[in-house]
């Protein structure tokens with residue numbers, strides 16, 4: 001026990017024998033569970049979260065393993081808890097002796113660090129950001145050295161509420177210089193920045209802790225799930241202090257799904273949209289008569305100094321827009337979260353800097369059954385990215401043809417039961433695609449009905465589509481071989497039916513030719529071309545004399 005963690009931790013924590021639960025994660029799946037005074041009956045009639053009558057795993061193996069993968073470390077370097085907030089709290093309780101030890105912060109900063117210190121009776125050493133709210137590493141290090149007994153130094157990067165990023169090289173240099181203090185880097189917003197996370201660097205250092213959360217980039221604020229990444233000795237001590245069962249079962253389930261590989265491209269896309277919106281809002285807001293200065297932000301919010309703040313507040317109130325004012329930091333200072341484009345447009349109106357954009361025609365759907373897990377997202381007003389991964393090479397190629405010829409962005413990831421056969425994967429992917437298209441089309445305002453015929457060498461394929469709101473599928477054509485690679489040729493007719501069902505459209509496909517590969521590809525290409533016409537944004541009219549479709 002010679003590492004820095006054991007030198008710095010409160011002696012009573014080192015002595016502490018962890019609470020023993022007798023918990024056996026493997027038994028949860030198969031065993032007869034008579035050890036934890038749980039109730040064997042379902043807690044409510046109807047669907048209840050799985051295993052909700054059982055105590056959850058204190059540190060669920062699958063979740064920790066997946067977090068380790070995502071954060072680039074091994075499970076021994078991770079502890080998960082109720083948000084990064086809980087990690088802050090247990091860090092302070094593990095290392096700071098009341099009345100004696102201190103934490104260091106760089107205000108204005110996230111309030112949870114000082115709150116945890118006050119609750120523990122620890123001292124708070126402050127080394128403020130500079131006048132432009134930039135982190136001053138030298139000032140920070142000097143303050144820590146002068147104070148003595150600073151066990152934890154909190155650096156928020158990107159910073160809340162001011163938005164600025166701290167240079168990773170500066171942080172690592174601080175780790176070297178302040179070798180008797182644990183540097184805690186709060187990376188709650190790192191996904192919205194172009195900086196690399198320091199998580200991968202933490203395990204090899206004895207005095208670096210990196211905090212991550214699923215609350216922001218992963219849209220899971222309500223689940224309460226975050227993690228600390230650090231040297232294995234630090235993690236081992238924190239595990240003695242954290243609540244015995246910190247993560248509720250529904251949280252574990254939601255976190256596993258949000259972090260799953262099939263979901264990753266959609267998380268990246270959501271983050272990219274927020275970054276894009278942040279820059280749009282920044283540009284527009286700069287023209288507002290109420291805005292004096294917008295600070296650089298690497299997060300999902302903007303920190304803004306307003307002028308005529310009372311009038312700005314009155315206008316925001318009128319629009320029922322809630323933002324976070326920080327008059328104590330600077331009069332008229334406000335932190336504005338970047339929302340959905342429609343919400344941001346309202347905000348811009350309130351700031352008298354209009355930036356009206358056409359309603360988005362996009363959607364993201366998730367489809368999970370025993371056979372397949374699928375995440376799919378489409379954007380009808382954008383041609384890229386197109387990224388399909390189903391485990392079936394030929395089918396990936398077919399779906400990419402639909403999106404490319406359809407002129408829309410499609411991200412579709414599927415983990416299916418290919419060990420059984422290709423059937424469920426193809427069927428469920430088409431159902432997910434149709435559902436995503438249907439949701440993106442909304443009330444189908446501006447959408448139309450169309451069709452397309454195209455030749456491909458000796459083959460001729462025709463696709464006719466009516467986005468009528470009523471499912472109907474018709475397929476004419478015959479293939480000579482049962483398989484193209486791993487793709488069963490008979491699935492093409494079935495795929496079109498699945499799509500028609502979930503898109504609620506009439507889809508007629510006919511194909512004649514000699515080469516199965518050409519014929520199949522031509523069907524999907526013609527489908528894409530017909531879709532391109534059918535979903536093209538033409539006008540604000542709904543293309544039906546009834547005034548309503550779908």
Ligand SMILES: *Cc1c(COP(=O)(O)O)cnc(C)c1O
Pocket residue numbers: 082083084085086110156159160186188212213214215216221224225226
């Ligand atoms: C939002 C936030 C967190 C933590 O959030 P949790 O929901 O507790 O994971 C941590 N640090 C900062 C700076 C934040 O803004």
